[in-house]
Amino acid sequence: MTNLNIAILGASGVVGTEIKNILEEKNVPFNEIKFLSSARSAGKDIEFKGKTYKIEEAKPEAFDGINIVLASAGASTSKEFVGEITKRGGVIVDNSSAFRMEADVPLVIAGVNDDDLKKHKGIVANPNCSTSQLMLVLKPLHDYAKIKRLVVSTYQAVSGAGKAAIDELTDNTAAAMKDEKFENKVFSKNIAFNAIPQIDVFVENGYTKEEMKVVKETKKILHLDADTPISCTAVRIPVYVGHSEAVDIEFEKEISPEKAREILSNAYGVEIVDNPENKEFPTPAECAGKDPVYVGRIRKNLAFDNGLSMWVVADNLRIGAALNTVRLAEKIIEMRLY
Numbered sequence: 295m296t297n298l299n300i301a302i303l304g305a306s307g308v309v310g311t312e313i314k315n316i317l318e319e320k321n322v323p324f325n326e327i328k329f330l331s332s333a334r335s336a337g338k339d340i341e342f343k344g345k346t347y348k349i350e351e352a353k354p355e356a357f358d359g360i361n362i363v364l365a366s367a368g369a370s371t372s373k374e375f376v377g378e379i380t381k382r383g384g385v386i387v388d389n390s391s392a393f394r395m396e397a398d399v400p401l402v403i404a405g406v407n408d409d410d411l412k413k414h415k416g417i418v419a420n421p422n423c424s425t426s427q428l429m430l431v432l433k434p435l436h437d438y439a440k441i442k443r444l445v446v447s448t449y450q451a452v453s454g455a456g457k458a459a460i461d462e463l464t465d466n467t468a469a470a471m472k473d474e475k476f477e478n479k480v481f482s483k484n485i486a487f488n489a490i491p492q493i494d495v496f497v498e499n500g501y502t503k504e505e506m507k508v509v510k511e512t513k514k515i516l517h518l519d520a521d522t523p524i525s526c527t528a529v530r531i532p533v534y535v536g537h538s539e540a541v542d543i544e545f546e547k548e549i550s551p552e553k554a555r556e557i558l559s560n561a562y563g564v565e566i567v568d569n570p571e572n573k574e575f576p577t578p579a580e581c582a583g584k585d586p587v588y589v590g591r592i593r594k595n596l597a598f599d600n601g602l603s604m605w606v607v608a609d610n611l612r613i614g615a616a617l618n619t620v621r622l623a624e625k626i627i628e629m630r631l632y
C-alpha cells in the first residue's frame with residue numbers, strides 16, 4: 295500500500311471532473327484523495343470509486359500531507375496556492391497558463407518529453423490544449439525529419455473555455471432556433487452557428503494569446519530553436535468537445551506521406567484514421583471521450599518543400615488537459631519525483 299496522497303484542485307470544474315473520471319478509470323496508486331474548490335462548491339457531494347466525498351474549500355491547511363496536487367482552477371488560484379503546496383513538500387501539476395513559460399518549470403506531454411520532469415522544483419506545467427494534441431503527432435515526425443517551419447489553424451470546442459462556455463453554446467443555440475436575441479457573456483460574439491477567430495485576448499503583434507501559446511509552448515516542449523518559424527490561427531467553433539487542427543509542416547529532410555503514416559502508426563498515443571475515399575477521417579464528434587490523438591488527411595503540402603499537411607483531432611478535455619495531467623502524475627510516481 296502506498297502512502298501517497300493526492301488532491302484535485304478545481305474538482306467541481308470541467309477539467310477537474312474529467313481528472314476524477316480518468317483517475318477512476320486508471321489504476322493510479324494512491325492512499326488518500328481530496329477534492330478541492332472555491333467556497334462556491336465546497337460542501338457539495340462528489341462520487342469517486344463508489345464512495346461519496348465532500349468537496350472542501352481550498353485553504354492552505356487543505357494541502358497538509360498532500361504529495362501531488364492536480365490543479366485546474368485557473369491561473370490566479372494556482373498562483374495563490376503554489377507556495378502553500380510546495381512548502382508542504384507537494385508537487386503541483388498545473389493546467390493553467392500561470393507557470394508554463396517559466397524557465398525552471400518543465401512543460402511536459404507524457405510520452406513526448408518525460409525527461410524534462412526530472413528538472414522540476416515543485417511545479418510541473420501541463421500545456422495548453424491545442425498544443426498538447428499537436429505534440430504527440432509532431433514529436434515522432436520531428437525526430438525523423440526535423441521541423442523547419444510550422445503553420446497551424448485550430449477549430450476549437452467551447453469546452454476549452456469551461457462550464458460557462460458550454461452553457462453559452464446551449465443557450466445561444468436555443469435562442470437562435472427561436473429567432474430570439476441573445477446576449478453573449480463568455481464569447482466576444484454569438485457562438486451559435488458561427489466561427490469566432492478570437493480565443494483569449496489579442497496581443498501586440500495582432501495574434502491572440504492562445505495563438506502565441508501554441509507558438510511558444512511548441513518550441514519549449516520540442517526543444518526547437520527560438521527562431522523556428524511557427525504561426526497559428528485559433529478559431530472557436532460551435533462544437534462541445536474536440537479540438538481540430540489543420541497542420542502544415544515543412545521539414546529539413548524529405549518525408550513522404552507514406553513514411554509519415556508508418557511513423558505515426560507506431561507513435562505513442564496516436565491513431566491514424568486516413569482513408570478519405572471511404573469517408574474515413576477524424577471529426578470531433580467521433581473523437582470525444584476517447585484517449586488517442588487522431589490524424590487523417592495526411593498528404594504532401596503543395597506550398598512547402600519537404601512539406602506535409604494533415605488534420606489532427608482530439609478530445610480537448612482529455613489529452614488537452616485531464617488525461618495528460620493524470621499521465622504526468624503517473625510519471626512523477628513512476629520516476630519517484632515527488
Ligand SMILES: NC(=O)c1ccc[n+]([C@@H]2O[C@H](COP(=O)([O-])OP(=O)(O)OC[C@H]3O[C@@H](n4cnc5c(N)ncnc54)[C@H](OP(=O)(O)O)[C@@H]3O)[C@@H](O)[C@H]2O)c1
Pocket residue numbers: 303304305306307308309310330331332333334335336352366367368369371389390391421422423453454455456457458610611614615
Ligand atoms: N477546459 C479545457 O479544455 C482546458 C484545457 C486546458 C487547461 N484548462 C485550464 O484549466 C483550468 C480550469 O478550466 P475548466 O475549464 O475546468 O474551468 P471551470 O469549469 O470553470 O472550473 C474551474 C474550477 O476552479 C475552481 N476555482 C475557481 N476559483 C477558485 C479559487 N479561488 N479557489 C479554489 N478553486 C477555485 C472552481 O470551483 P467552484 O466550482 O467553487 O467555482 C472549479 O472547480 C483553467 O486554468 C483553464 O485554463 C482548461
